[in-house]
Amino acid sequence: MAAKVNVDTCVGCGACEGACPVEAITLEDGKSKIDESKCVECGSCVSACPVEAISL
Ligand code: SF4
Ligand code: SF4
Incomplete structure (x- = not known):
């Protein structure tokens, strides 16, 4: 995912x-829009978001 x-x-x-x-x-x-075909699930964006808008 x-x-x-x-x-x-x-x-x-x-x-x-x-x-x-x-x-x-x-x-x-x-x-923010994430290209699912490129995402390697590293979690960097989850940590970077100040409002916890991204989940893995
Ligand atoms: S920062 Fe990592 S988890 Fe977030 S979209 Fe990029 S590859 Fe996926
Ligand atoms: S609020 Fe979170 S998801 Fe939206 S652009 Fe900022 S870091 Fe990305």
């Missing part, structure tokens, strides 16, 4: 995008 974003919680800060080592995360319409 790739990391998942709770779009209701995401505030669009971009911290997860910078934390992802495989560039699986982009911001679209002010929300």
Whole structure:
């Protein structure tokens, strides 16, 4: 299972995008979007998110 974003919680800060080592995360319409085909489940984005919007 790739990391998942709770779009209701995401505030669009971009911290997860910078934390992802495989560039699986982009911001679209002010929300984080994870490309499940790229995600290697490292957990960096989960740790980086200040509002706990990402889960693995
Ligand atoms: S779990 Fe790791 S590889 Fe997957 S989106 Fe988050 S930072 Fe990127
Ligand atoms: S770090 Fe969290 S709040 Fe910031 S863009 Fe990513 S998912 Fe959204």
